[in-house]
């Protein structure tokens with residue numbers, strides 16, 4: 020008779036242990052559910068495995084045995100393409116051996132003296148289910164909201180799935196919600212939870228139709244491994260439509276990144292790639308799907324290369340600083356008023372690499388701090404050198420990254436640079452991009468306020484590209500607004516652009532801060548800005564960022580003009 024809910028004894032377990040008492044114990048607890056084979060040492064185990072490879076569901080392997088120990092068995096199994104598909108649970112009394120066994124390819128371990136019977140049964144059951152690519156439900160492994168695997172179990176199970184079923188060729192998908200925090204903020208957490216629930220159930224419905232496994236990785240991020248789909252746009256559409264149906268009055272937008280299966284791909288790398296594909300379509304409401312492609316792979320390689328090469332680049336001075344002048348355009352002729360320090364990487368093999376490539380990369384992992392500190396130090400030394408050379412200090416602005424704000428020694432570092440070079444606080448200005456303010460407003464504000472209180476001038480960079488409200492702006496510690504380049508680029512051709520710039524100049528006047536217009540490339544733009552009352556300008560019209568020697572020419576020219584004027 021088959022008891023309800025019980026598995027038929029169609030699965031076979033091989034128990035390998037030299038001690039009879041252990042074999043008996045395992046037999047006693049397993050025999051109700053499984054057919055059992057025995058072996059007393061590694062040698063015998065290999066023979067049984069080879070003979071019964073088709074029927075074996077799992078092997079329970081003692082590590083300490085005469086003739087051939089468990090590690091050797093693991094090793095042999097790993098070398099055999101057929102045998103390595105059978106999962107092995109090792110039986111061991113030592114923590115350290117557990118780890119070694121897992122590294123050697125064991126699927127799981129059971130501790131001696133033996134765990135509780137329930138634990139052993141659960142582990143054996145789970146390993147079998149896993150190796151068969153099926154899912155087993157247990158509270159700890161499930162995310163209660165979505166009903167999918169929780170993060171750790173998801174990744175763990177996926178890697179086992181890859182190990183035991185390399186023939187499945189699953190694609191990685193990462194799905195998440197655009198601006199989920201705003202959804203939560205606007206409609207409440209409970210609503211947000213409901214959204215996650217709906218997505219979870221639709222993902223499960225999807226997996227029921229194809230093969231695969233899914234988990235909630237964190238927050239609103241879902242991971243899926245599934246059989247290759249003909250059209251991922253359709254898959255995304257189905258999830259999106261479900262949300263539209265369930266929440267017709269709320270705009271919730273999903274986005275999706277996919278990494279197709281490929282030779283040698285491991286699930287962790289695939290997940291990373293699906294994730295970076297996903298983040299490439301952030302806020303891209305028109306086209307919220309991205310599939311990892313050759314171009315992304317090239318960039319990934321470049322990134323790895325740059326990460327590798329950074330330390331050496333700093334040591335060998337491949338990282339250098341260029342300077343771009345800022346001119347006061349309300350005086351005639353325009354007067355050189357200060358400069359911005361801009362980092363450059365002269366790579367011995369890759370040539371000149373733009374900060375547009377490596378700054379975002381190193382911002383992602385905090386390494387930008389190394390570069391920034393280097394640039395700040397270099398800029399401070401440069402100001403001191405020029406003062407020596409020309410008899411006056413030309414202020415230089417340096418860029419601060421978001422992650423610099425997290426540096427507990429930021430203030431101390433900057434102060435030291437001023438002191439070491441005998442500068443005034445006004446000689447080094449700090450540019451902080453607008454989005455850094457809005458990302459983590461309070462903390463950033465505190466840091467910047469302190470720096471400003473000491474005496475540093477603060478410039479808000481890329482103003483107009485972020486989302487600060489007028490209200491927030493009036494609270495922010497700023498001395499200068501740098502208008503984002505995109506506003507300047509078409510003021511000569513677009514009336515709207517012109518009006519926007521006027522509006523921003525008004526805002527600046529209201530806030531009592533000065534304005535730098537960035538990206539001024541031609542005389543027409545310059546004229547419009549001058550007529551609108553904009554004071555400072557930076558752009559190719561005057562000069563591109565140039566190395567210090569070339570910048571000195573600009574200083575000399577300036578001194579020349581002053582002398583002529585003064586006559």
Ligand code: C2E
Pocket residue numbers: 343360361362373374375378387390391394418419420450480481537538539540557558559560564
């Ligand atoms: P940013 O701070 O907004 O710097 C201005 C960028 O605009 C510079 O690009 C500059 O070369 C470019 N630019 C200036 N005038 C014109 C113009 O008239 N037309 C056009 N088309 N472009 C103009 P660059 O040097 O490639 O730097 C790009 C970004 O990299 C910077 O934007 C800044 O965000 C970042 N960056 C540069 N140096 C550093 C650094 O030392 N530390 C950090 N954290 N970021 C840096």
Ligand code: CA
Pocket residue numbers: 359418450480
């Ligand atoms: Ca800047």
Ligand code: CA
Pocket residue numbers: 480481501503504537
């Ligand atoms: Ca800027």
